[in-house]
Every structure is written in C-alpha cells, then in structure tokens.
Amino acid sequence: MPELRSARAYGEGALVVCARELGAYFDSPIAYICAAVFLALSGTTFMNTFFLDGVVDMGPYFEVLPFLLIPFLPALSMRTWAEERAQHTFELLLTLPLRPSQLVLGKYLAALGFYLVVLAGSLPIPLMLCWLGDPDLGLILANYLGAASLGGLFLAFGVFVSCLTRNQIVAFVLAALLGFLFVFSGHEQVIEVLDGLSPSWQAGTWLAETVSALPHYQALGRGVVALADLAYFALLSAFFLWANEQVLRRGKY
C-alpha cells in the first residue's frame, strides 16, 4: 500500500495549500468587490432580459456569462503567484517539502473553489424561475456545468500567467487577453470577419473549431453534455497547469 499512502500524502499536501489560498480569498476585499460586481452585473443583465421577454428560461444569463468572466476571473487569478513573488513568500513555498504540482494544484483548486462559491450566488435565479414556472432543470444544470468548465479553463491559464510575472496588473492583462482570444474567436461576427479576410483558408472557422472555447461552452449550454466538449476543457486546463509546473521547475535554473 505505499502507493496509496503516497497518493494520500500528495493529496493532503495540495489540500494544505488549497486551504491557505481559500483563506486568503475569503480574507481579501478585492475578491469580495470583484465577486459583488460580477454577481450584480450578471444578475441585472439577466433580470433586464427576463422582464422584457417574460420567458422562464435561464439561457440569457449563461449567454452573457463568458464575456463577464473575461475580466472577473483574471482579477481572481492574478494574485496567485505574482503576489508570492512580490512578497518573497515564493521562496518559502518552494522550500517546503511539497512538489511543484501540489502547489499548482492547491492554488488552482482554491481559485476554482472561490469561483464556484461566487457562481453559486446566482442560484436564487433558478429558484425564482422554479417558483414562477417550470424551467428545464436539466438544461440549467448543463449550463452550470459549462460555466464551471469554462471558469476552470480561465483560471488554469490565469494561474499559469500569474507565475510568469511579479506584477499583478501584467498578470491580469495577459489572462484577460487570453480569455478574450478563447471567447471571441468563437463569436459569429469575428468568425465572419476573419473568414472574409482570408477566404482561401477560412481562418475564422479554423480558429473557432480548433482554439475557441465558446463553441464547446455553447454546446453544453444547449443541454448536450458530450465527452468531446468536456475533454476539451479538461485537457486544455490540464495543459496550462502542467505548463505552470514546468515554469516552477525551470525557475530553479
């Protein structure tokens, strides 16, 4: 059973880091401000559409969500490593008997956990819809799965980018730019423009089909929970976490 013991020790190490990070989020006024602005914006945008259309459907909430996540999630992830470097606690972490992957995983899970708590702040909306009518709960659940997956991807590259700099603003801007690329490369109008600029090799369509997160998110939003879409988010997130671990390892040289 030594493998089991070492797997348990590995998990415990990552959880110790995760718990500290979660504590730091719940202790940070910036995190609360970002969460409040995010919930207020997403909630009021939805309620506006809801009162205009009068349809018991949560679809409009999730349509706007990717665009709101572009600034919100980088604001959460920007501090993860950049702050450690600025406060010199980077050296403390990297001389603890923990693997770089445990540190990355712990920080990532904490950011994801905080995001999911904030996302849970939108639960009064489906409760309200259930009270007013008979919404498709399966569809709402699939949409929440899409929101969690997309957020997971945003945070994976946000945490990675934060490891490249000691400046939180730089980390925020780089992560927001990546988020912009992953979302807008799947936007219909952007695809049309890019295809129009390069009719021979259809750059817009190619980008949307290969890089963009939006088509995968939208597929989940239609209630189609396909393995390919979930694998896209899982593999791409895992890639950024692996890249983050490599940066930590290379930093010793």
Next chain:
Amino acid sequence: MISALSLTRYYGALKAVDAVSFTVERGEIVGFVGPNGAGKSTVLKMLSTFLLPTSGQILIDGLDAAVEPLEVRRRIGYLSGDTPLYLDMRVDGFLRFVGRARGLRGAELANHFERTVATCGLQGVLEQRVGQCSTGFRQRIGLASALIHDPPILLLDEPTHGFDPLQVMAFRQLLRQLSRQRAVLFSTHIIADVEAASDRVLIIHQGRLLAQGRLPALAASIGKPQAGLEEIFAHLVQTGAETAHA
C-alpha cells in the same frame, strides 16, 4: 551533515558563486560572513534547494539535494534573508500552515507548535496578523517557521536583521541551545554576530570562499594571532589570499 562540493552558480553571465566547498557537522554553528553581494544568500538558496547549482554537488545528511530534494527539504529549516511571511495571516495560522505543509498533523502538530512558540517567545502575538508585528517579531516568526518541524539542519540567512541589541543577545543564546542537536549555518555581514555565536567561520568575497576555520587559526594564518574577524576579513580581501581549510 551539510556538504557543499565545489558549488558554482551563474546568474546569466555573472558568476555569483565560484567553486565553493565546505562542510558543517552536527553540533556545530558555522558563521558565513562576507559583504553584501558576496554570494552568501545564493549559497544558502542552493543548500535549501530553492536554486540549483550550475555545477557542484550538495549532500544533506548524505542525500544528494539534486536527486532527493523533498527528503532534503524535510531535514532543513530555512529562513530566507527576505523573511518570507504571509502578512495577512494570523501568526498562529501561519505557523500551523507551515507545520501542516511539512506533514505535521493532530497532536504532533500541536506539540511542535507549542514548543516552537515558547522557544521563539511568540506567546504574546499569536492572535495578531503577521503584518501588524514589529520587524523583530517578524524575524522571530520566520525563525519559528524554520524550526516548527524540529529539523536537524538550520540554514539562516541574516537571522539578526531587525533585532535590537537585547534580541541579538537572546538570539545568540538560542542559537547555542539549538546547535546541540543540529548543524547550523547562518549568514551575516555583521562581524560581531559571527565572533560571538559561531564555532567556525566561512569567509566569502565576490563568490569565492577566501578562508574557513576557527578564528584563532585564521588569525594565525595571516600572521596576526591577536587579530579579530574584521581584521582577518580585511586582510584576506586585500591580499586576495586563499587560505583554504585553515
């Protein structure tokens, strides 16, 4: 317990540490002295496994630091020169976090926590945030974080930075007490700290180890048996002499 074998470290084109070799045994306090920028911190960062040497080998308790870094880190208590602390955490929360990250749990963590808090005199600030503590207390918190797992090897980079004279004296006593069962290597540019607290001295300048040994032997090696460390250091730097293993 600590063996540094021909350690060399480059930062880009700059050679920060040049073929430095020494050993530190259990029960010994070794002072690592040199001016700012001499390479003391870089050597300690390599010993702590934070940095890899460009060439050379580090053996900690017989373990190769490049091959078994996790096992090496378990045996080391390291206080970096920047005193890395989470300023937004409470002192007790911070020390428990470091203890847990070092694998301590339950009653074992509680025992180590109590002992370390008593050793470092932190009883009065446990419920304060680290950021609210004075520089001297922050240094003590950093020392406590290096001691909480009761390591057999202590690496301390500028440990008396921010201490008032009374705290410096208390620290020297603490160091003596801690060294009974440990190998202690501490760096400083304060000559008095080394003279008062260490059994043996390593003198480094511009990345090169100029001399190592006990003070009387070093003084004799430069032909001035009554010389203090300051005079020895000035002589070695001026002559560029390399009095290895005095």
